[in-house]
Amino acid sequence: MKKTNPAIFALKGTVCFSADQTHLCTYDNAYVICENGRSAGVYPELPEKFHGIPVRDTDGALIIPGLTDLHLHAPQYSFRGMHMDLELLDWLNNVTFPEEARYADLEYARRAYSIFTDDLRKSATTRASVFGTLHTDATELLMDLMEKTGLIAFVGKVNMDRNSPDELREISASASYEATIRWLEDTAGKYQNIYPILTPRFIPSCTDKLMSLLADIQRTYCLPVQSHLSENQGEIAWVKELCPDSAFYGDAYDHFGLFGGEACPTVMAHCVYSSDEEIALLHKRGVFVAHCPQSNTNLSSGIAPVRKYLNEGLHIGLGTDIAGGHSLSMLRAIADAIQVSKLRWRLVDDSLKPLSLEETFYMATMGGGEFFGKVGSFAEGYEFDAVILNDRQLPCPHALTAAERLERLIYLGENDCITGKYVSGNKLF
Amino acid sequence: MKKTNPAIFALKGTVCFSADQTHLCTYDNAYVICENGRSAGVYPELPEKFHGIPVRDTDGALIIPGLTDLHLHAPQYSFRGMHMDLELLDWLNNVTFPEEARYADLEYARRAYSIFTDDLRKSATTRASVFGTLHTDATELLMDLMEKTGLIAFVGKVNMDRNSPDELREISASASYEATIRWLEDTAGKYQNIYPILTPRFIPSCTDKLMSLLADIQRTYCLPVQSHLSENQGEIAWVKELCPDSAFYGDAYDHFGLFGGEACPTVMAHCVYSSDEEIALLHKRGVFVAHCPQSNTNLSSGIAPVRKYLNEGLHIGLGTDIAGGHSLSMLRAIADAIQVSKLRWRLVDDSLKPLSLEETFYMATMGGGEFFGKVGSFAEGYEFDAVILNDRQLPCPHALTAAERLERLIYLGENDCITGKYVSGNKLF
Numbered sequence: 001m002k003k004t005n006p007a008i009f010a011l012k013g014t015v016c017f018s019a020d021q022t023h024l025c026t027y028d029n030a031y032v033i034c035e036n037g038r039s040a041g042v043y044p045e046l047p048e049k050f051h052g053i054p055v056r057d058t059d060g061a062l063i064i065p066g067l068t069d070l071h072l073h074a075p076q077y078s079f080r081g082m083h084m085d086l087e088l089l090d091w092l093n094n095v096t097f098p099e100e101a102r103y104a105d106l107e108y109a110r111r112a113y114s115i116f117t118d119d120l121r122k123s124a125t126t127r128a129s130v131f132g133t134l135h136t137d138a139t140e141l142l143m144d145l146m147e148k149t150g151l152i153a154f155v156g157k158v159n160m161d162r163n164s165p166d167e168l169r170e171i172s173a174s175a176s177y178e179a180t181i182r183w184l185e186d187t188a189g190k191y192q193n194i195y196p197i198l199t200p201r202f203i204p205s206c207t208d209k210l211m212s213l214l215a216d217i218q219r220t221y222c223l224p225v226q227s228h229l230s231e232n233q234g235e236i237a238w239v240k241e242l243c244p245d246s247a248f249y250g251d252a253y254d255h256f257g258l259f260g261g262e263a264c265p266t267v268m269a270h271c272v273y274s275s276d277e278e279i280a281l282l283h284k285r286g287v288f289v290a291h292c293p294q295s296n297t298n299l300s301s302g303i304a305p306v307r308k309y310l311n312e313g314l315h316i317g318l319g320t321d322i323a324g325g326h327s328l329s330m331l332r333a334i335a336d337a338i339q340v341s342k343l344r345w346r347l348v349d350d351s352l353k354p355l356s357l358e359e360t361f362y363m364a365t366m367g368g369g370e371f372f373g374k375v376g377s378f379a380e381g382y383e384f385d386a387v388i389l390n391d392r393q394l395p396c397p398h399a400l401t402a403a404e405r406l407e408r409l410i411y412l413g414e415n416d417c418i419t420g421k422y423v424s425g426n427k428l429f
Numbered sequence: 430m431k432k433t434n435p436a437i438f439a440l441k442g443t444v445c446f447s448a449d450q451t452h453l454c455t456y457d458n459a460y461v462i463c464e465n466g467r468s469a470g471v472y473p474e475l476p477e478k479f480h481g482i483p484v485r486d487t488d489g490a491l492i493i494p495g496l497t498d499l500h501l502h503a504p505q506y507s508f509r510g511m512h513m514d515l516e517l518l519d520w521l522n523n524v525t526f527p528e529e530a531r532y533a534d535l536e537y538a539r540r541a542y543s544i545f546t547d548d549l550r551k552s553a554t555t556r557a558s559v560f561g562t563l564h565t566d567a568t569e570l571l572m573d574l575m576e577k578t579g580l581i582a583f584v585g586k587v588n589m590d591r592n593s594p595d596e597l598r599e600i601s602a603s604a605s606y607e608a609t610i611r612w613l614e615d616t617a618g619k620y621q622n623i624y625p626i627l628t629p630r631f632i633p634s635c636t637d638k639l640m641s642l643l644a645d646i647q648r649t650y651c652l653p654v655q656s657h658l659s660e661n662q663g664e665i666a667w668v669k670e671l672c673p674d675s676a677f678y679g680d681a682y683d684h685f686g687l688f689g690g691e692a693c694p695t696v697m698a699h700c701v702y703s704s705d706e707e708i709a710l711l712h713k714r715g716v717f718v719a720h721c722p723q724s725n726t727n728l729s730s731g732i733a734p735v736r737k738y739l740n741e742g743l744h745i746g747l748g749t750d751i752a753g754g755h756s757l758s759m760l761r762a763i764a765d766a767i768q769v770s771k772l773r774w775r776l777v778d779d780s781l782k783p784l785s786l787e788e789t790f791y792m793a794t795m796g797g798g799e800f801f802g803k804v805g806s807f808a809e810g811y812e813f814d815a816v817i818l819n820d821r822q823l824p825c826p827h828a829l830t831a832a833e834r835l836e837r838l839i840y841l842g843e844n845d846c847i848t849g850k851y852v853s854g855n856k857l858f
Contacts, residue, residue: 078826081840082833084767085785102827112826300771300783326764326840335755338513342729343769347776354729356514393844397507397541398531404511411510411755414843415822 006054008035011386011420013058014402015042017065017378018362021310026402031055032063034384037425041380058388058420062405065376066126066385066423067330068368071226071269071290071319073131074142074155075100075109077116081326088232088299091324093165100133100158101167109138113145121149122415125330126385126423127372128153129226129267129290129319131199134160134170136183147191150421150428152372156199156226157183161210173210177217184221193423196221202228203239203252211256218258224265224371225258230278231270232301250278250287260285267371269319272296272304279312288315288371291363293336295324303344306337307352310359317368318360334360334410357407388420389413435483437464440815440849442487443831444471446494446807447791450739455831460484461492463813466854470809487817487849491834494805495555495814495852496759497797499719500655500698500748502560503571503584504529504538506545510755517661517728520753522594529562529587530596538567542574550578551844554759555814555852556801557582558655558696558719558748560628563589563599565612576620579850579857581801585628585655586612590639602639606646613650622852625650631657632668632681640685647687653694653800654687659707660699661730679707679716689714696800698748701725701733708741717744717800720792722765724753732773735766736781739788746797747789763789763839786836817849818842 010031019025025042033040033050046055076096083095103109120128130146130153132139139157146153157180161170170176184196198218200206206214218225230236230249239249246252250268253259259281260266267288274282282289291304309316318333319325325333334357341355369376375383389409393416400408409417421428439460448454454471462469462479475484505525512524532538549557559575559582561568568586575582586609590599599605613625627647629635635643647654659665659678668678675681679697682688688710689695696717703711711718720733738745747762748754754762763786770784798805804812818838822845829837838846850857 081823081837082829084836084840085783108826115824115826297768297772300775302775303772339726340772343726343732343772343776346729346731347772354514394510395544397537397544400511407513408510411513414845416843416845
């Protein structure tokens, strides 16, 4: 993505961003300034020192920080919204694994990944942590296409050497190791915006030997890590069988040093059924939780106790988990997170009150954004990721506040409401 | 709506409709015939007897029966997707009642209802059972505007004479009675497609005296009835207090003869917490249940045991319940019904298995359609309500079956996928 933007410019509109986990800042007809790719603050009037800089006037549209999708599977985009009648393990074996096997065919991968990256580019997502497949070539192709979108993303070649069909299993731990090294060497220094992330699929897919080798790679290349954790009760029981020496699921990653810590930034998707011990370790190691409410609903997994995680001070963001989740929309993920938290409160545990719009918006912006650094806000110094949302498609007979407009767009915004996007100061459209 | 259609014509495309509660029929590149406003069947090739009739070729789009929205509140459309942080009774008092009071102002009503009816016209909904407000004039205006959409709908002036603020309460039972008579006389014979429906808001809003007077009106004018039932535990407790002689909530309607039976077709929204006794009476009286999954989630009400209602043979359809529900999309209502049924199965009662796509599609078409007669199918003799769905916005790298395309549109279809609509043979667009 060539930088063609001016070093300094402003967007004018109704600016909304999180001050912190419980406060939303809104400014009508305000200016948010981008200077060298970072926010130089939000102002009700353009300060004198900025007079003369280019201004994009959005005509009253909403301007929000870009949204971070902390967990999604690019190869599964091709069957999003289909085969929604299965639970996790059956869905993996009957739907997901056969589809992912097709990405051995680079022509198929190009066709499928082009559709995915086109749609992701047009979405409100500015940062993402993405699973590819186990295929080195297809994953490199995915990274090439992702680079063209202008998003900043982690992309992982998946590692899996057990408990999956022949056509979607690496033949040995060392073959998986070597393919991973090749992938890292092939792509080293190749991209401006796309970074590799170590991606053991989940414990059931990776032998101990493979996990040890991946830990070597993690340390050698200083890679971040993404995987799945405590999504489904059947899965958790299986991990217990596979790893009798682990005290809990997360401990099985931690055993290999692949569970957070300063030298190993880690994002774990789901955490629907994390035990208190697991929560304590997530906290201790600074692991990011990717809460994926739509996927957890579609696959009948359950509802993660996000209120508890917020109370415990965990790092937490939102993920679409394409294609356990069917929608690529991170706006929808915000609404879904609120909705399932209400059902959990009503049906499971009324001591954990529902999530608010402020909290879930925070999770989708600053919460997940932190995995990428100083990302997800317009406070001064944050990387300038911005999305322009137009709500002209949603006429209303009375005047609305900025917060009401934002809430309505989160619940009702369709693709066509996204009319502008910037990533780290670069204009995508 | 002037009839400008030919008496006989065909639509060509991928035709999908329910054979029954568990079977979906799909036909690629088929013809569905409309003759004098009713389906004359679906054919893989155009039969010789129909040669020469006008054919609208949808270029491979999906053609499904029109969807019936069994429960929604027109005046609440203005705040859909906002103020989503309250439970039912607080939400009524703090958000809904103040907004509905504004419809005393006919100019406001015109502005608001025009937005509502414009959007409803463009949606996949072909039939609806709609609440207005207590205002006679505004409700007549709503009926005028509804008539222009071309949809066939029941519209109700709401009755409420207690437990609501001064500005949204009729001053006495007899004033409510008289306003209702005026409304019925004003609109008698005025519309081709819009019918009045008696609409006591819910038990807490209506004195016994008002309920008795409404029962007189129901019998005199042979009106159908719509109201709310067993939506929220606080509401149910309140009804128990208000009606100590009623065995259960539904019994309080039944006491006045406003709970189904052959001479009193009735639709009751929600039924999240219906007791076995209440279910038995719903069944005995042939009352239609309007299942509103999105609203029951947003207002933290809970999840209705729809599987149980299907097992018991209740009449059941789907409702958006605007604006407890935020989305006017009945496609979304289908997906929501599946999703919450999975969470209920996982979190509440694993003896009631999740709803299938076939079952929920049936509920949105034939299930709710039956409240309007022979509606919701392309089987011969059904009224010809049809919606054309274009999925070009959802490219896919591999070929899809008709059922997969339908599932994907249900989960992902946005407003722009709806490219054609017919109601009882009349082309809307």
